[in-house]
Amino acid sequence: xxxxxKPPPPAAGRILDAQxxxxxxxxxxxxxxxxxxxxxLELTDVDPNAEIPPGSPAPVIISLLTGPALGTRIFxxxxxxxxxxxxxxxxxxxxxxxxxxxxxxxHLDAGWVQRWVRDKIIARIPxxxxxxx
Amino acid sequence: MKRLLGVAxxxxxxxxxxxxxxxxxxxxxxxSRFGLSLAWVVGVGVVGICLFANMSGRVAAVSxxxxxxxxxxxxxxRAGLANLSASFFINLMTVTAxxxxxxxxxxxxSSVHYLLWIPVAAAAVWLVIWRVKFKIMxxxxxxxxxxLIVFAVALFLLKPDWMVLAGQAFxxxxxxxxxxxxxxxxxxxxxxAAMTPYEVFFFSSGxxxxxxxxxxxxxxxxxxxxGFPLGGFLSIAIAACAAVVLLPAGxxxxxxxxxxxxxxxxxxxxxxAFVLVGLVAATFGAALETTLSSGYTLAQFFGWSWGKxxxxxQAARFHLAMIICxxxxxAVLATGVDPILVTEYSVVFSAIAxxxxxxxxxxxxxxxxxxxxxxxxRVVNALAMVYLVIILCASLAAIPLMILTGAGS
Numbered sequence: 001x002x003x004x005x006k007p008p009p010p011a012a013g014r015i016l017d018a019q020x021x022x023x024x025x026x027x028x029x030x031x032x033x034x035x036x037x038x039x040x041l042e043l044t045d046v047d048p049n050a051e052i053p054p055g056s057p058a059p060v061i062i063s064l065l066t067g068p069a070l071g072t073r074i075f076x077x078x079x080x081x082x083x084x085x086x087x088x089x090x091x092x093x094x095x096x097x098x099x100x101x102x103x104x105x106x107h108l109d110a111g112w113v114q115r116w117v118r119d120k121i122i123a124r125i126p127x128x129x130x131x132x133x
Numbered sequence: 134m135k136r137l138l139g140v141a142x143x144x145x146x147x148x149x150x151x152x153x154x155x156x157x158x159x160x161x162x163x164x165s166r167f168g169l170s171l172a173w174v175v176g177v178g179v180v181g182i183c184l185f186a187n188m189s190g191r192v193a194a195v196s197x198x199x200x201x202x203x204x205x206x207x208x209x210x211r212a213g214l215a216n217l218s219a220s221f222f223i224n225l226m227t228v229t230a231x232x233x234x235x236x237x238x239x240x241x242x243s244s245v246h247y248l249l250w251i252p253v254a255a256a257a258v259w260l261v262i263w264r265v266k267f268k269i270m271x272x273x274x275x276x277x278x279x280x281l282i283v284f285a286v287a288l289f290l291l292k293p294d295w296m297v298l299a300g301q302a303f304x305x306x307x308x309x310x311x312x313x314x315x316x317x318x319x320x321x322x323x324x325x326a327a328m329t330p331y332e333v334f335f336f337s338s339g340x341x342x343x344x345x346x347x348x349x350x351x352x353x354x355x356x357x358x359x360g361f362p363l364g365g366f367l368s369i370a371i372a373a374c375a376a377v378v379l380l381p382a383g384x385x386x387x388x389x390x391x392x393x394x395x396x397x398x399x400x401x402x403x404x405x406a407f408v409l410v411g412l413v414a415a416t417f418g419a420a421l422e423t424t425l426s427s428g429y430t431l432a433q434f435f436g437w438s439w440g441k442x443x444x445x446x447q448a449a450r451f452h453l454a455m456i457i458c459x460x461x462x463x464a465v466l467a468t469g470v471d472p473i474l475v476t477e478y479s480v481v482f483s484a485i486a487x488x489x490x491x492x493x494x495x496x497x498x499x500x501x502x503x504x505x506x507x508x509x510x511r512v513v514n515a516l517a518m519v520y521l522v523i524i525l526c527a528s529l530a531a532i533p534l535m536i537l538t539g540a541g542s
Contacts, residue, residue, distance in 0.1 A: 024206045024213070026198070026436050033447070037205060037436030066436075074210045097196050097503050114438065118449035125263075128445045128452075132266050 016095060018061075026098045027064065027087065029105035035087070036110050038099060040069035042086065061089045064099070066110050085110050139352050141268075142339045143186075143360025144275040145418050150182065150332035151364030152281055152371070153419030154234025154389075155227070155476025157412070159326055160368045161392040163319050164375025165384060167308055169301035172369050174320045178327025179365035181520050183357050185491060188498040188509065188517070189333045190353035193340035196503040200337040200494060201433035203503075207493040217434045219486040220330050224430065226479040227331060227423040229462040232258065233472025234416035237389050242409045251466050255459045258420045262455060267342045267441045270421060277414030283407040284370040287399030293377040301376070318534040321527050322477070325484030327365065328524070331426040333490065338429040342442050350507070374399070388473070428455040477540070485531045487524050495521065 016022060018041060027035045043059040046052070067085035072078055087110050093102035105111045122128045150156075163171050189200045198206075201220075205213040235258075236250035243250075261270055307316045336356075345353060374395035375386065384391060389412070396408045425441070432439035432451045439451040466472065495517050498509045509517065 024209060026202050026206075034432075034436055034438040037202075037434070039210070070210060070435075074214055097198060114449055117453050118446045122449040122452055123446045125445070127264055130264075131444055132264060132441055 021095060028098050029101045030103055033105055035105040036066040038064050040065040040073055063088050140356050140359045141271040141275045143356030145271040146332050146336045147360035147364030148278040148415050149419035149422035150329050151368045152415045154230055154416050155480050156326045156368055157392050158473050159322055160371040161375040161386045164372030165379035165386050166311060168376040168380055169298050169373055170305040171320055171323055172302040173305055174323040175327060175365045175369050178324050179361050182328045182361050184516055184520055186333055186336045187354060187357045189337040189494050190340050190357060191350060191507060192497055192503060193337040194345040194349050194353050195347055195507045199341050199433055200334050201430045203497045204493045205434050207496055213434060216489040217430060220430055221427060223479050223482050223486060224331050224423055224427045225458055226475055228427060228458055229465045230472045230476035230479060231416055231420035231423055232462050233466050235420055238412040238416050241389055251463060255463050258424055259459055261421060262424060263445060274414055274418035277410060278418050280407045281367050281411035281415055283396055283400060283404050284374050287396040287404050288370055288373050291377050291399040298373060314534055315538045318538045321484050321531050321534060322480050324527050326480040328487055329483045330487060330490040331423050334426040334429050335422045342440055424455050424458055427458045481531050481535060484527045488528050491524055
């Protein structure tokens, strides 16, 4: 029996393994400040029950996920879509041992906990806003 | 001179790992019960930690990634979280013990009860973490901790029978009145104390704090090869002092004052002054190391911004996490729990959790995407595999031996 399978379509650019090269990697913003770790990925919808017709476009990464996505990846389940904290894939500028963003982390949704802890607690302690030493 | 001062990170890491409060006491207990018959374990531990820290330092210098980022990346969130829970719990136990240790050392120097020193010690640790530059922190605590060399000086001044000591060290046997399981329990405790994961978290994160790159690989190796053997040397000197003075007198070590007894006998008041400075500096250094390690592990697992090179406001969650750790440490100590007991358990738990930290580093140190041409050589890999087996054995044997011996009593 011969498998009549077409070779995979030629890929433009670099081939990345989502599990190996994206998941759980550190995300740095444009100033190399850590933003988060990639807790999960959001892809364009693929119905897992329906058969995929040949020639249909491959799913595409929409965004990197963080926040509640980590909990559900560890313990199972799926958070409602509105509770996902997203970093749009269009903000990503480079993928290597870290994932670099082309934007500042200051205005990303993913940075709200950091901003809250900074503004409500750490910046209020004397010396919190000074360079060390 | 720059190269010489450049080993401060290795020295502080090793002092925090080898002569922190738990080790000070464990070494003296071992010396007073088993003589130098367990000195070989320190040797095995020193080679192991050199290997382990060298790999993690190299990963940090080449890829800029600290150890726990690598662990999360390789183990994934589930096993990573299990590792984080274990490592963080051990860290927190050690932070607690070290603050207690600083307080006990200050009690020894001042005769003021240690419970009164605890808030002072914790506040001082926090202030250093909050405000002092990493470089100054490691230079000062590293240099002051070196005064513990007085243990080696005291050993010379005690004029022991070197042949007897060498005999104990090089043809080890279980002393008549001790059981074989107690001997092996302490062997694992000493091994765990030498190869604590927090040393590696601190060393690799410190390399990132200092901004090491590929051209600092030599620096990394010198740090490892100077710091850890020195730490091992100090811990054997402490055990030897105890073996010479306390073992013949039948004194069982239960407190810090008994640890320094041989120094007072051998080197007199001056020696005592040195050893007190050394004790405070070493426990304080260990408290800094473990508190920072707690912050590093959490921040690196979750991808928070971290580091003492940033303003606290720019690494807000990292600093908040460490403040909470210190407060928990104070709360635990306020219950009156014996800090020395806490570390004695924490070193054994370190041995149990070690494989989870060691394996990901070994894998990444061989990954060309991270390391380019600086992957492990064949000799390092062969040694690393031997240690993987040793570490697994120690990890598996720790709990049965702990139960069998009633934690070494």
